[in-house]
Amino acid sequence: MLTGKVALVTGAGRGIGAEVAKTLASYGATVVLNYAHSEAAAAKIAEEINNAGGKAGVYGCDVADFSQVADMMKQVAKEYGSIDILVNNAGITKDNLAMVMKEEEFDAVINTNLKGTFNCMRHVVRQMLKQKGGKIINISSIVGLTGNAGQINYSASKAGLIGMTKSLAKEVAAKGITVNAVAPGCIDTEMTQVLSEEVKEQMLTQIPMKRVGTTKDIAEAVAFLASDRASYITGQTISVDGGMYA
Ligand code: NAP
Numbered sequence: 677m678l679t680g681k682v683a684l685v686t687g688a689g690r691g692i693g694a695e696v697a698k699t700l701a702s703y704g705a706t707v708v709l710n711y712a713h714s715e716a717a718a719a720k721i722a723e724e725i726n727n728a729g730g731k732a733g734v735y736g737c738d739v740a741d742f743s744q745v746a747d748m749m750k751q752v753a754k755e756y757g758s759i760d761i762l763v764n765n766a767g768i769t770k771d772n773l774a775m776v777m778k779e780e781e782f783d784a785v786i787n788t789n790l791k792g793t794f795n796c797m798r799h800v801v802r803q804m805l806k807q808k809g810g811k812i813i814n815i816s817s818i819v820g821l822t823g824n825a826g827q828i829n830y831s832a833s834k835a836g837l838i839g840m841t842k843s844l845a846k847e848v849a850a851k852g853i854t855v856n857a858v859a860p861g862c863i864d865t866e867m868t869q870v871l872s873e874e875v876k877e878q879m880l881t882q883i884p885m886k887r888v889g890t891t892k893d894i895a896e897a898v899a900f901l902a903s904d905r906a907s908y909i910t911g912q913t914i915s916v917d918g919g920m921y922a
Contacts, residue, residue, distance in 0.1 A: 677903050679704030682756045684748075686739050686796060687766030689714030691865035692815065694721045695891035696763050696898050701730035703899055705761060708752050712738045712766065739766045739792030749799040758807050761902045762800045764793040765815045767833075769867060774828045782829045789833035790840075797844055801853070809852035811902045814841050815894070816857040818917050834859075838913050845911030854910040856901045861917025863889040885918030 683700045687693040688709035698721065701707045707725060709732060711718035718734045725732035733755075737748040753759050767789045770781040793814055804810030819827055820834025838857055845855040862868060862879050868888070871879075880886065897916045900906055915921045 677703040677899070677905075678761070681705045681760040681902075682708070682752075682758050683761035683763065683902065684708045684710060684735075684752055684759050684796075684800075685763040685765055686710040686792070687712070689717035689721065691867060692860065692863060692891050692894050693763070693765040694718075695895040696765060697721055697732065698725060699892070699895035699899050700761065700763075700902060701725040701728075701732055703903070705902075706731040706733075706756060708732070708756065709734045710739070710748065710766070711736055739764075739795055740787040742795050742798075745792075745795040746799045749796075749803060753803045759800055759803050760807065760810055762796060762810070762812045763815070763898055763902070764796050764812070764837075766792055767815065767817075767867075769827065769830050771826045771830065773826055777828060785829040786833050786836075789830070790836045793837055794840060797840070797855070801844070801848060804853050805848070805851055810854075811906075812841075812844070812853065812855040813898050813901045814855070814857040815898075816841075816859045816913060818859050818861045818915065818921050821859055821913070821915070821921050841913065842911045849910055854901070854906065856906070856909060856911070857913040858894060858897050858901070859913050859915045859917065859921070860894050861889055861915070861920045863891060863894060865891060883918045883920055884922065887918060889916065889918060 683705040688697040689711040722732035817834040819831040841857040
């Protein structure tokens with residue numbers, strides 16, 4: 677399904693990003709796993725992919741840094757020949773109630789989640805225009821659609837990402853480039869493992885399917901949007917959340 681395509685996945689050393697990288701590779705894509713801090717973890721996932729007969733490499737870069745991202749896109753395109761699929765998955769949380777949230781907590785989340793995604797899209801689009809095609813998939817969140825107490829920074833970043841998805845989709849639709857978002861609900865990763873049992877039980881009561889999602893649930897939706905089967909879909913946000921935002 678993705679043979680001959682080169683995919684760059686940000687924040688791919690663990691969690692949803694790692695699963696997306698493995699899934700895209702299993703469908704035939706050559707995958708570049710970006711990381712900011714987790715070099716060893718990203719290298720291990722790349723090794724797993726290569727040992728399974730796929731093709732993968734790693735690239736360290738802080739997505740919040742405009743010029744580092746510019747270099748990453750140039751280097752990846754040079755080394756691998758193209759960037760056909762970009763998955764903007766890197767993300768962080770720094771939760772707090774609005775009235776006590778520190779400026780640094782707000783800025784860090786916006787800079788990584790929102791500006792990081794802008795940086796990657798901004799620098800990959802030129803390459804995709806040259807190639808006359810490409811697929812961009814942004815990982816938003818259900819809280820970008822609903823809001824969430826204690827996550828004013830995170831929900832703003834994830835809602836903003838949906839706006840950016842729609843705007844860029846309109847700018848490049850006629851050029852063979854699609855831009856879509858996936859909005860996960862509650863997925864079992866390190867990001868959610870830090871939540872208290874009480875919060876997790878409360879969340880479960882909100883999920884019509886009565887289970888948290890797996891990283892594979894998200895990765896398969898991303899793989900679909902990255903494939904030609906989704907070639908007439910752009911500017912959309914697909915919720916993958918067990919029916920939470922129905
Ligand atoms: P995770 O396990 O905490 O992983 C986050 C990833 O983002 C890590 O690989 C991390 O890499 C990377 N990252 C953070 N800052 C970065 C930066 N400045 N530059 C490059 N990479 C950076 O989280 P996850 O649950 O897999 O979440 C992945 C995405 O899904 C996030 O955007 C998150 O907001 C979204 N999401 C998750 C859930 C959920 O329930 N888990 C729900 C909705 C949406 P390093 O360790 O190398 O920094």
